[in-house]
Amino acid sequence: MQLLKLSNSIDIKKYLIDLSVDSGGIQILSSKAKTHIIYIKDLHVGGANILKQDALSIGADLAVPRGTVVAKTPFVDCMLIVTTKQLQTLSRKELAQPFGLKDVAKKLKDILMAKKPSNVQIMGVINANSNSFFSDSRFMGNRAVDTIEKMIEDGADIIDIGGVSSAPNSPLVDKDEELRRVKPILDAIKQNGLYEKVKFSIDSYEPLVVSYALESGFRIVNDITGLANDEICKLCASYDATAVIMHMQNSPQNMQENPKYEDIISEIYSFFQSKLEKADAFGIKDTLLDVGIGFGKTLEHNLVLVKHLEHYLTLQKPLLVGASRKSMIDKISSSLPQDRLGGTLALHLEAMKNGASILRVHDVKEHTQALSVQKALDNISIKG
Known part of the structure; x- marks a missing residue:
């Protein structure tokens, strides 16, 4: 006789199937596990x-x-x-x-x-500006096409493109300048037929830019203001686009000036409920929720949100998490943006475990590998 202590994180249904338990028993026993x-x-x-x-x-x-x-x-x-x-x-x-x-x-x-996703998608980041906090994500014009194709090859499911930095204290950018930055990339994507290979997201809350992106074939609007502008709501509904509703306290120019919450988990939950009602009222069919790591939050706020992300699954919407190379990692283990890959992977794997459907990342290849290894761990059986 042999006794084995198994991990609490196993896929219990898989093990019960391997034991040849009948289907009714699998359902009952897994609900007890x-x-x-x-x-x-x-x-x-x-x-x-x-x-x-x-x-x-x-x-x-x-x-x-x-x-x-x-x-x-x-x-x-x-x-x-x-x-x-x-x-x-x-x-x-x-x-x-x-x-x-x-x-x-x-x-x-x-x-x-509430159900955790069976599959996690990777959203690669392309910044069409010169002041994004992570310099390796900055690309202008046709240079971005090579990077997009590399991201697709490395396993990206979505490419998120933005022309304005949303890092703390970042300067405001005129809408015409924002469009000038992203237009060459959007045009090149269309000319190279990249829409057939991957989904594209526009990281903007400016109607002029969002309209051009949607007209060009983009199908996701990544709005850091959480659908604050009714015109963005109308555009998402009109083009049947998916809206990413992100939470941010204040604006990028002042969001990190002593952010405070009475109960951050509940306050963001209420925010999402309100914004989902607004999206529904405008006829937006598909939405994603983003708790906004680093957007008006302290280190503790960010860690709490990643750890208890599962709470937001009760809203029955996919969850997007973007903690890639953010300064919260520096507050835990001193580092520069180019040295934060390890911390990023730790945060994103935890977010995935807690219910994230999409990870917004700068390092697609490394995340593809990490998710593949995690999937292998989740699917392993003691029978081999």
Whole structure:
């Protein structure tokens, strides 16, 4: 007899199939294998005591502050520790309970419906300007075509092209100048038939530039202002383009001047809800969500967002993460932009593990390799 301690990160369904477990058993057992940790804020103390007992009755648990049982305070924060199977039971059971537990039940159901992507796409970055923080991503005119073709060869699924730096304290650029910068690249892409090989995204919030890109064949609008301009919404709807809704506190010119949040995870969630409603009202069919790493956030804010990215999957939209070579890495391990590849890969692999569908990167080849290795690890079986 032999006993093996397996990793908690295995694809449990694959292992159960290898064991020749019947299909019904696979579904039941896999729902018992995953543990969810759910933080609940400001729950009525009566609801906390009911949820605690209901959780215990099915083998789950609710961590509550001391004094909850005697209602020391009217509202408490608590933490539910539960398997998928138990979560299914609680999401039904709490619908009949008072003290705000009906709302808790609905949110538990949202968590059950949230799914991590089975495939992660790589978005390569091309900057048509001279002041992007990472000099190796700067390309002007026809030179960009060679780089785009190399990115495609290296495994890029999307190429994101912008003419204005959005780094902290970057200068404002006139719309005509922005178009002048990107136009030669957009024209060259069309002339070389590159639309047939990869999807293209325009990194802009200027209607003049976005309109030209969409007319040229671009199908994604990467808007760092989060659809603040109604004209961008109209363009996305008119061209049936995918809109990337990114969160940014303030503007690139002042976003890093002491950014503050009461509750960054919840505030960005509310921001996304509002912007998704706006997108829907304008008739935008496809949206991506980007928490905006480095856009009005401290190091701690950025790390929290990457670590708890899975929370935003309940919005039922693909998540884009772009932490490539950003200065947050320097705050952890002193480095210049050209030396931040290792930190970038660590952040992006964590983001992928937590639900990212698209990684916006400067180093396509290295990310393709990292994702391939991660996929091999995820798919490995003890049977070989």
